[in-house]
Amino acid sequence: GEDVEQSLFLSVREGDSSVINCTYTDSSSTYLYWYKQEPGAGLQLLTYIFSNMDMKQDQRLTVLLNKKDKHLSLRIADTQTGDSAIYFCAESSSSASKIIFGSGTRLSIRP
Amino acid sequence: EAGVTQFPSHSVIEKGQTVTLRCDPISGHDNLYWYRRVMGKEIKFLLHFVKESKQDESGMPNNRFLAERTGGTYSTLKVQPAELEDSGVYFCASSSGTSLSYEQYFGPGTRLTVT
Numbered sequence: 001g002e003d004v005e006q007s008l009f010l011s012v013r014e015g016d017s018s019v020i021n022c023t024y025t026d027s028s029s030t031y032l033y034w035y036k037q038e039p040g041a042g043l044q045l046l047t048y049i050f051s052n053m054d055m056k057q058d059q060r061l062t063v064l065l066n067k068k069d070k071h072l073s074l075r076i077a078d079t080q081t082g083d084s085a086i087y088f089c090a091e092s093s094s095s096a097s098k099i100i101f102g103s104g105t106r107l108s109i110r111p
Numbered sequence: 112e113a114g115v116t117q118f119p120s121h122s123v124i125e126k127g128q129t130v131t132l133r134c135d136p137i138s139g140h141d142n143l144y145w146y147r148r149v150m151g152k153e154i155k156f157l158l159h160f161v162k163e164s165k166q167d168e169s170g171m172p173n174n175r176f177l178a179e180r181t182g183g184t185y186s187t188l189k190v191q192p193a194e195l196e197d198s199g200v201y202f203c204a205s206s207s208g209t210s211l212s213y214e215q216y217f218g219p220g221t222r223l224t225v226t
Binding site for chain 1: 115146154170201217220
């Protein structure tokens with residue numbers, strides 16, 4: 001069945017870049033997402049990429065997709081304390097279907 | 112525009128009791144989804160409504176869970192009787208349902224604790 005895997009924890013120094021990696025199994029994935037959950041808050045869609053794209057950049061965020069290896073990454077440049085959150089990698093096969101999530105990566109920032 | 116709202120934000124019940132969670136989607140959104148995250152694991156899909164009809168309920172864990180969306184507006188998710196393993200955070204999401212709408216907007220979640 002569909003599966004999304006990501007590491008559970010990442011700690012980076014403030015000002016450095018954070019790279020969160022994810023792998024997925026569903027070859028029919030059309031949309032790949034990164035969601036952010038801050039403490040006590042709901043899920044916020046950070047960015048998404050279509051499966052026919054290799055890269056997407058949006059300000060400090062860069063998403064890289066290796067469709068052959070089914071590998072997705074999120075790079076956050078110049079990581080700030082406000083970036084502390086849980087980041088969920090996710091995929092869906094269409095815009096209206098269910099989203100398959102990973103377990104989330106907790107990003108912590110050290111001074 | 113108001114976002115997706117969920118009530119209550121937190122519920123603590125004893126094993127064997129009944130709990131009903133409510134979700135109010137963004138006005139005009141035909142698609143409504145329920146997900147849950149149990150014990151820090153992945154967020155798992157439960158079911159998907161299109162208006163008042165269940166489009167996909169493949170993620171519902173068992174018959175102790177009953178979801179309704181009468182009138183195609185808000186939805187309720189009832190757990191009866193609740194078990195310890197039902198503890199977790201239940202998220203609701205909605206989307207407009209157009210072919211260009213990729214985004215499901217999530218509510219803040221209901222944290223359910225079964226003791």
